[in-house]
Amino acid sequence: METTSLIGTKNKKGQVITDVRHMMFEAPRTPSFYTGSEVIKEAIRRANVDVMIAYPITPQSEAAALIGELFAEGYIKEYFRGESEFAVMSQCAGAAFGGARVFTTTAGPGTMRAMENFPMWAGARLPIQMIVTCRGINSPLSIQPDTLEISYLIQTGMLVWHAETAQDFYDWILKGYMVSEEPDVHLPLALCCDGFFVTHTKDVVNLTPADMCLPPYDPYRSPVPCMDMECPPVRMMRDPFVMKSNYISYATHASWQQEVWAAVERSRKHTIAWLDGLIETENTDADILIVSSGTAVSQGREAIRLLADEGIRVGLVKIKTIRPWPWQEIREATKNAKHIIVPEFNVAGWLAREIKASIPDSDRVVAAPHVCGGMTMPPEIIVSEIKNVLGMRDHALAGRGS
Amino acid sequence: MIKKRLNIRMSGLGGQGAVTAAHVMAMAASKDGKFAISNPFFGAEKRMAPAESYCRIGIERIYDRGELVFPDVIEVFHPQVITMGKSYTMPFYSGIKEGGLVIINSDAPLLTEEDIQRLNDLRVAVFYINGTQVALEVAGTELSTNMTMIGSVAGITKCVSMNSLDLALQERFGKKFVASGGTATLDEAIKKKFAKKEMLLQKNLDTVKRAYELGIEWAEKNKFELQVAAMAAA
Numbered sequence: 001m002e003t004t005s006l007i008g009t010k011n012k013k014g015q016v017i018t019d020v021r022h023m024m025f026e027a028p029r030t031p032s033f034y035t036g037s038e039v040i041k042e043a044i045r046r047a048n049v050d051v052m053i054a055y056p057i058t059p060q061s062e063a064a065a066l067i068g069e070l071f072a073e074g075y076i077k078e079y080f081r082g083e084s085e086f087a088v089m090s091q092c093a094g095a096a097f098g099g100a101r102v103f104t105t106t107a108g109p110g111t112m113r114a115m116e117n118f119p120m121w122a123g124a125r126l127p128i129q130m131i132v133t134c135r136g137i138n139s140p141l142s143i144q145p146d147t148l149e150i151s152y153l154i155q156t157g158m159l160v161w162h163a164e165t166a167q168d169f170y171d172w173i174l175k176g177y178m179v180s181e182e183p184d185v186h187l188p189l190a191l192c193c194d195g196f197f198v199t200h201t202k203d204v205v206n207l208t209p210a211d212m213c214l215p216p217y218d219p220y221r222s223p224v225p226c227m228d229m230e231c232p233p234v235r236m237m238r239d240p241f242v243m244k245s246n247y248i249s250y251a252t253h254a255s256w257q258q259e260v261w262a263a264v265e266r267s268r269k270h271t272i273a274w275l276d277g278l279i280e281t282e283n284t285d286a287d288i289l290i291v292s293s294g295t296a297v298s299q300g301r302e303a304i305r306l307l308a309d310e311g312i313r314v315g316l317v318k319i320k321t322i323r324p325w326p327w328q329e330i331r332e333a334t335k336n337a338k339h340i341i342v343p344e345f346n347v348a349g350w351l352a353r354e355i356k357a358s359i360p361d362s363d364r365v366v367a368a369p370h371v372c373g374g375m376t377m378p379p380e381i382i383v384s385e386i387k388n389v390l391g392m393r394d395h396a397l398a399g400r401g402s
Numbered sequence: 403m404i405k406k407r408l409n410i411r412m413s414g415l416g417g418q419g420a421v422t423a424a425h426v427m428a429m430a431a432s433k434d435g436k437f438a439i440s441n442p443f444f445g446a447e448k449r450m451a452p453a454e455s456y457c458r459i460g461i462e463r464i465y466d467r468g469e470l471v472f473p474d475v476i477e478v479f480h481p482q483v484i485t486m487g488k489s490y491t492m493p494f495y496s497g498i499k500e501g502g503l504v505i506i507n508s509d510a511p512l513l514t515e516e517d518i519q520r521l522n523d524l525r526v527a528v529f530y531i532n533g534t535q536v537a538l539e540v541a542g543t544e545l546s547t548n549m550t551m552i553g554s555v556a557g558i559t560k561c562v563s564m565n566s567l568d569l570a571l572q573e574r575f576g577k578k579f580v581a582s583g584g585t586a587t588l589d590e591a592i593k594k595k596f597a598k599k600e601m602l603l604q605k606n607l608d609t610v611k612r613a614y615e616l617g618i619e620w621a622e623k624n625k626f627e628l629q630v631a632a633m634a635a636a
Contacts, residue, residue, distance in 0.1 A: 033432045143445065145468070197467040201441035202428050298465035376469035 006215050011048065013075055015213040020178055023214070024171065024274075029206035036166040036199040040105070040131060041066035042207055043173035044076070048214045050100035051078045055088045058143040059195035060105040060133040067103070085110035089117035089130075096126035099219030101177065104128065107195055108135035111149045115156075121188040122157030122260050125224050127180035127217075128188040129173065130158075133195040134294075134345075136373050144374020145194040147294060150322060151350035157260040159189040159267055160323040161275075162293040166198055166205045168320075175274040177214060183221045185267040187260070192322075194295040194345055268324045278326035281333050283315035288386055289337040291317040291330070291355060295377075296343040302379035307386060314386065319351070327358035339389045340365045343382050347372040403501050407460035408561050408630045411470045412551065413489045414479030416444065416451040417588060419548030422574065423479075424455035427552055429570035430562040431459040435633055443469050443490065452488040459561045461633050472497045474628060475559065477551045478506040479533075485512060495521060502526045503628055505554050507533035507547060527626050529554065531616060540612050541605040543595045545588075549606045550613035557617025561630050567610055571603055 006017045018027070023046075034042070040063040044052070052071065054064035071079035078095070082088035085106050096102045106114060111132055121128055136142030137149055153160050159180065163169045169191070176189045193199065271278060282304075290300035297318045304314045317333045319326060334340055334355075342352040342365060352367035359365075368385050371377045387394040410427065414420030421442040428440035437460050444453040456470040469490060476495055482488045484506070491497070495504060495517070504521065506512060509532045513521070521528060533550030537543065556562050562570075575589075576599065596602035621627070 033429055144443075194467075196441065196443070201439055201467060202425055203439045204432060204437075295467050298467050301465040376471060378471040379466060380472065 011213060011216075013073075015046070015211050017048070017215050018212040020174070020214055023208050023212045024175060027208050027212060029208060031204050032207050033202055034166065034205055035062070035202050036169060036193065037062035037066060039166040039170045039205050040173065040199075041070060042210075043170045044103060045070055045210065046208060046213045047103070047174055047177060048101065048216050049076050049103045050217065051092075051095040052076050052103045053088045053091050053095070054079065054081050054104070055085050055106070055110065056081075057085070057107050057110040059135060059199045060107045060131060063131065063133070063199065064105050067105075085114040086117070089114040089121070092128050092130075093117060093121055093124065093126055096121075096128050097124070099217070101181075101217035102126075102128040103131075105131040105133065107133045108137045108143075108146075108149060112137055112152065115152060118153065118156035118158055118188070118190070123256065125186045125222065125260075125263070126188055127177070127186050129176050129180060130188065130190050131173070132190050132192040133199045134192055135195040142374045143195075145196050145295065146346055146372050146374065147192070147194060147344065148346040148348060148350075148372070150192050151346070151348060153190045153192070154322050154350075157187065157257075157264065158323065159185075159187050159264065159321070161189065161191050161321050162319065163191065163193040163198065164294055164297045164318060166201070166203050169193055169198060170205050170207065172275070174208075174214060177217070178274055179267055179270045181217055181221065182267070182270050183223055185263050185270060186221075186223050187263050187267065192294070197295040197298075264324050271321055271324065275320055277329065278319070278321045278324065279329045279333060280318040280320065281316065283313065284317065284333045285336055286313045286315035287336075287338045288312075288341065288389070289315045289317055289334060289339070290341045290343065290382065291319065291334065292343050293319040293322065293351060294345065296345055299377045299379050300341075300343060300382060303382035303386070306379055306383050312386070312390070322351075322354070325354060325358070330355060331359050334359055334364075337364060339386070341382065341386055341389070342367055343377060343385075344370050345372065345377065346370065403627060404629050404631050405474065406462060406631055407458060407464070408475065408559060408628070409470050409473045410457040410459070410475040410477065410555060410561075411473035412455045412457070412477045412479065413483045413494055414453055414455075414548075415449075415482060415488060416447060416453045417449040418453070418479045419545070419588070420453050420479050420551075421455045421585070423548040423552050424457040426567065426570045426574055427457040427556070427562060428459070429573060430556075430566035431457075433566040433569050434563050436460065436630065437462060437464050439464050439467075441467065450482070452483070452490065454490050459630055461631050470497075472499055473502065474499050475503045475505070475555055477555060478504070478508075479547065479551055481506075481508045481512055493517060495526070498524060498526055500524045500526075501628065503555075503558065503626070504528045505551065505558075506530050507551060509535065527624060529558065529617070529620050531613060533613065536612055536616070537609055540609045543592070545592045545595060546606050546609045549609035553610040553613025554617040556610070557614035558621045558626065559628050559630070564611065564614060568607055571607055571610070575599070575603055575606070
């Protein structure tokens with residue numbers, strides 16, 4: 001059989017469909033001073049996305065609006081606004097069932113409202129990419145950064161990555177599709193960041209050339225048949241197990257759930273190759289480690305500088321993916337640590353719980369500092385926490401209350 | 403005082419362009435080859451509601467994100483920030499570092515005896531600039547008040563060059579810029595004040611320059627020094 005390659009050919013916008021390894025690892029980069037929202041737009045410009053469905057909610061509204069501009073420019077085939085986040089995520093499922101590369105963005109209460117769809121996406125093996133710009137979810141209302149919603153996403157069967165910076169976001173949006181769409185993975189990706197800290201912050205981001213784009217999604221690489229008139233997506237859609245209510249139907253459902261989680265596990269090898277590991281480490285031979293994800297890592301980096309000025313050496317573990325969960329990597333990286341500080345932007349401390357469940361001597365974990373509801377995490381409070389652990393006196397933090 | 407990092411907190415009211423000011427400052431610093439980031443902090447987007455923005459400029463990579471709790475410089479864009487407590491914390495100067503700087507847009511002194519004493523204890527200098535008046539005189543609109551806040555801090559600390567500010571303004575206002583609906587509306591409002599886009603750019607740049615000169619004048623007269631160290635040669 002004759003085969004042809006799309007690599008080197010041009011899409012409708014004249015972008016060259018490029019070998020993704022070349023595009024991400026070798027092609028020249030242009031430093032650009034952008035907000036996180038603009039960076040999302042620039043990544044999607046190069047992602048050969050078929051369908052984007054939008055619904056406004058702070059702090060992702062700007063990104064969603066900017067991608068509307070991409071549609072107007074012809075970079076995206078279809079773009080529209082749903083009636084609510086629940087509708088958007090259901091419509092995303094429809095588009096993905098139809099064989100489209102789908103992108104959407106949401107945040108906070110929107111994530112919660114749409115939650116029913118996420119295990120459905122995973123179960124239906126739809127490689128949709130959803131940007132989650134985390135914000136407060138509880139009453140009273142807050143639009144400010146808070147990562148509590150990630151703790152709900154991590155049991156859905158979706159891949160869940162937590163970006164630290166706009167640069168992570170840029171690279172991971174593009175690499176995310178590569179992992180998500182692997183036939184042995186074929187799962188949706190929730191690509192999370194801390195709202196405002198990433199979306200509304202202007203920072204230097206190195207962009208790949210605008211005339212290079214990802215190869216299009218090939219729905220025939222799906223492990224379940226894509227939908228057409230003859231072949232509904234997986235047999236269960238036409239003939240649900242629950243209708244039979246017998247042993248074999250429930251056993252099938254159970255084994256399918258196991259298969260979804262097995263697919264999350266199988267994503268490790270691809271993710272490690274694309275993201276250069278599921279964690280990033282610095283000085284893990286230090287007695288004290290800061291282990292975290294998202295913006296808390298950035299605040300940790302500043303705290304490490306402040307402590308270095310005082311002669312206190314602290315190492316760092318940045319966790320890039322929450323699902324798959326890098327438990328082996330974390331065990332290895334923390335094996336020498338006497339104190340493991342886990343700063344988080346949420347009240348529950350879900351990340352510290354995950355870490356405690358993964359390592360021996362979990363009483364080494366200090367689940368602090370926690371800030372939530374839009375409070376900031378000055379590096380000074382991480383310093384204070386570490387000095388406290390070391391039994392050192394610290395100047396009491398006046399905070400901004402003076 | 404020469405520092406590795408200058409942390410600037412801008413406290414203003416919704417609609418005054420505090421967010422834009424921080425973005426323009428950071429863009430300019432980036433053009434100067436320094437490390438810089440900027441980010442806003444606000445609640446519901448509403449005219450006259452408290453709105454803060456933060457600009458960090460330094461000679462090494464900046465990781466710190468979010469509200470600036472311990473700033474070197476605080477700029478007050480509107481008297482109500484002080485008189486009506488329209489700031490993220492009370493008092494508006496809480497967290498300011500020793501040897502820091504407060505720039506206030508007002509035509510009259512606003513600080514209480516206690517405020518003055520506490521700022522003196524921390525060796526914090528206070529510069530009043532009648533920014534709204536400068537904006538009216540130079541640009542013909544109070545909407546350019548934020549340009550005076552950019553110019554004054556740049557003049558006093560030299561944290562960004564006038565040339566880079568010029569380039570940053572061109573980038574911000576010279577091309578289509580998508581932000582929130584509120585910001586887009588305000589962009590339209592200021593464009594309507596000027597016959598041509600070039601005029602908008604020129605008048606705003608003139609306003610920045612005027613405030614820059616006022617800042618230099620004040621710093622020389624008061625022998626005040628607060629600067630970011632030069633980048634080490636590569």
